[in-house]
Amino acid sequence: ATQKIIRQSNVTERSLVTTCRLLNSSRSDDNPNGFTIEGFTIIENKDLQTIKR
Numbered sequence: 001a002t003q004k005i006i007r008q009s010n011v012t013e014r015s016l017v018t019t020c021r022l023l024n025s026s027r028s029d030d031n032p033n034g035f036t037i038e039g040f041t042i043i044e045n046k047d048l049q050t051i052k053r
Contacts, residue, residue, distance in 0.1 A: 017044040
């Protein structure tokens with residue numbers, strides 16, 4: 001995915017690559033989608049470009 005971080009002084013575009021496992025679980029008020037994320041790992045998180053405003 002790409003992520004844009006917008007600040008007053010600049011806009012940074014970042015590359016974000018992750019992996020994880022999704023497990024089915026029961027739905028509740030705290031977990032309305034019924035999924036649990038396990039083994040969340042960030043593979044890449046680097047700035048692609050920064051543009052001054």
